[in-house]
Amino acid sequence: MFLAGEVADDPVAAASSPEAQKFSRNSVQAWTAAIEASSTAGSEEIAAAVEASLAQFAPDTGETLDH
Structure with a gap:
């Protein structure tokens, strides 16, 4: 979006x-x-950083990371 010049x-x-x-x-x-x-x-x-990051940036995915 931003790379295409769209706002x-x-x-x-x-x-x-x-x-x-x-x-x-x-x-x-x-x-x-x-x-x-x-x-x-x-x-x-x-694990704590992943949880916090997903809560802030991807809260609606309802997913966790498997690592």
């Missing part, structure tokens, strides 16, 4: 759209894999 009429609605939430969930998944591979955080820290 949303309602940025909050755009950020809350199913597409944006799916993108956010996939981003959290990718960052989780990178952090796990780097061993810079423990499993409890990662």
